[in-house]
Amino acid sequence: MIKKNKILVIDDTEDILEALELVLTNGGFAVDLATKEERVYEMMAGHEPLPDLILLDVLLSGQDGRMIARKLKDNTKTKHIPIIMMSAHPDVEKTIHKSGADDYLAKPFEMTGLFSKIHKFI
């Protein structure tokens, strides 16, 4: 059996997480969901298996996704993981590059757009 690539989705909106889980599972990926950055720290500490790609919301409740991306890219264990940031805020895109994230997707998006971004990396 071929091992599925795993995508970690971090978003503070349950509806988005559920929809993305369905879309990504249908797309043939293993999916892991998180609403907070704590999961990232567990990954960095080696307590959690690493995903093959992370879909990360820019503005999480009380947390800035760009800071989380920066931490992931500054950590030797996680810096190789591709990060695609997502946001419903227009104009956020130009603030993404400093975070070290690999790509950006504006919400709402087409499934084809989502998959073409993912397939650039895995």
Next chain:
Amino acid sequence: MTKKTNKKSANAKQIEPADTSEFLAKISKILSASLDYKKTLTNAANALVPQMADWCSVSMLSEDDEIEQVTIAHVDPKKVAWAKKINKRMPADMSSPTGLPNVLRTGISELYSTITDEMLVASSKRKSELDLLRKLHLSSVMIVPLSVQNLVIGAISFVSTSNHRNYTEADLAIAEEIASRVALAIHNSYIFTESQKALTLRDEFISIASHELKTPITSLKMYGQIVHQQLSEQGIDKTILTTLSKMNGQIDRLTLLVNDMLNVSKIQLGKLEFNEDSFDLGKMVRDTVEVVQASAPKHRIMIEGKVSKRVWGDKDRISQVLINLLTNAIKYSPHEYKINISLTEKKNGLAEVKVQDYGIGIDSEQLGKIFNRFYRAVGPDEKTFPGLGIGLYISHEIIRRHGGTLEVASSKGAGSTFSFTIPFSKPKNRP
């Protein structure tokens, strides 16, 4: 000391009746110079000294009915700090039957042509206060209310420390006229400040609302696409798939409306951001047409001409302009399905994109208004078409900010041609 003060006041020019209108005009000019009311009041108080008083102060009534001395001007600028100190040492008692508290309560001016020592004794609660009052060498006082729509919001106190000047009823009339102009200036400043606050609140609300609206739109769009994908895999009836595609198109339209709301608010604040670079105009036009054409199967969008040089600008924003023009062309051509786009390289360093439709057209009377905010076209049945009336306004601003122009040629019943230009290179003098 008394002599010195009197000498200064005696030298000070007092208003003669002939100068009154000139003086009032000067005060009005000062009052209209700024919408910062504290600054305005300070400038006005300074202008009232020495012509109207040796000492002038403006006090405002807070929402808690507390008296706040906003500004004070003295004929001797060195004594301003001293005058403020006195005000702190002898704060006005709101229950006092005369003076500033009474004017603030009743809205009726008070005139004391001559201040006698008996008056000072009567208004002092303790000896230290009396000693202080005597040191002020008060000779005459006027206190006039600042009223807005019959509501007293403050008062101006005019104090003469000169034995040469005793205020009269004529002086009081001038003081009341000045007070009415000051009150109007305060009111205008208040309205301006409140409107600015309201605008900031509105824009914050729109920013939050647009984000909150897009969250359900995002999941709605994903669920719609999943259903579409699953049904098409099952080989379901094409009609259902077409309906789902239409739903997806409407979700995209909703997203555009939300973005437009945010954009119009940003334009108002001058915060619309551009991510500029050189790009292939022809490719952008083809890509945009592909997207728009997919959601308008009845209409046929044709592209003619080409621009071989790259243009300079924010590709996404220019695409947004073209989407707006094309969706308008579709919306206002309910029976004519042909839409032409033509691309030309102009000689003045600009590329031009024309979007021509053969729809209802625009009345010549309406042509001058269509780039205004909230303008909506009126159809042949005199009903307005759906929309927020901000798309062309945003497009016009985007093109203008790129150093180009967005123009229209149209006549009722004969379709419309919208054309915009964008530069080949970054303009030196950007608007």
